[in-house]
Amino acid sequence: MSTWIQTATGQQHHLGGIGRTVNRIDLHDIAHALAQINRFTGHATRPYSVAEHSLLCADIAERMQCTPAVQRAALLHDAHEAYTGDCSSPAKQVLGAAWADYEGAHALAVRKHFRVHHVFVGCRPVLHQIDLVALATERRDLMAWSADKHPAWDVLDTPGRVVPPADWINLQSLKREHKDWTEWRDEFLERYHALGVAVEQWSKGNLL
Numbered sequence: 001m002s003t004w005i006q007t008a009t010g011q012q013h014h015l016g017g018i019g020r021t022v023n024r025i026d027l028h029d030i031a032h033a034l035a036q037i038n039r040f041t042g043h044a045t046r047p048y049s050v051a052e053h054s055l056l057c058a059d060i061a062e063r064m065q066c067t068p069a070v071q072r073a074a075l076l077h078d079a080h081e082a083y084t085g086d087c088s089s090p091a092k093q094v095l096g097a098a099w100a101d102y103e104g105a106h107a108l109a110v111r112k113h114f115r116v117h118h119v120f121v122g123c124r125p126v127l128h129q130i131d132l133v134a135l136a137t138e139r140r141d142l143m144a145w146s147a148d149k150h151p152a153w154d155v156l157d158t159p160g161r162v163v164p165p166a167d168w169i170n171l172q173s174l175k176r177e178h179k180d181w182t183e184w185r186d187e188f189l190e191r192y193h194a195l196g197v198a199v200e201q202w203s204k205g206n207l208l
Contacts, residue, residue: 005083008032013083020105023083025113027192033082035185041088044142046177050078050086051184053134058191060130060166066123068198073119074130075191080107089155132156132163141171 004012004019007029014020034051038044054075061074078086084106092099111117120127136156139145147157156163170176 007083015083015106016102020109023109025110027189030079030082030110031185031188031192034078034188035181037081037086039086039138040143041086041091043144044138045144045172046142047181048138048142048171049181049184050081051181051188052176053138054078055184055187055191056134056137056169056171057130058195059169060133061126063166063168064126064130066126066130068195068202069116069119070123070126072192072195072199073116073123073127075188075195076111076114076116077120077127077131079114080110083110129163133166136163137165137169137171140165 003016004014007013007026009026009029009032011024011026011029013023013029031051034054035049037050039048039050039053054077057074057077058071061071066074080103084103087095087099087103092103108117111120132155139153139156145153152158
């Protein structure tokens, strides 16, 4: 049985087994796929891609005055979904360990390839908080959710740990809504390269 997918650049990417050890991680494949994969299983009020979400997380990290390395990790935190696909959090809970093992192996491979695994290990709480702020913002702007009508989301609404949305951005702006998927792809690539330069400059500055 075939366990590989064809990527946008024409590569065979193995999803399991021994073939996974020969996979070639490609930034262009990642940007291309993430710009076309919709979050929330397609139930947002407009097409909302993982690439746009990733860029939002990088923006939030910048607003939080995180280092360039953390900003780059925030941009790449869902990069493995270019290969695994996006799975909603409730679906992950249903699938349990099977999904966690499958996703975890691919996430680790991608993060090691881009040399950001150590950032995820050392900065996991702040990266998780960035992701939650993005989720709260997305729920406010893009979901048919109302506190008066719908159950609370434990991850956002637990008393004492309420996560507020970002008040400096509107995900329903016409500019965002009218962007083509290729623009999100290109912006993802541009941000990655810009943050690479910023990481190098920051590292040199902190060694002086």
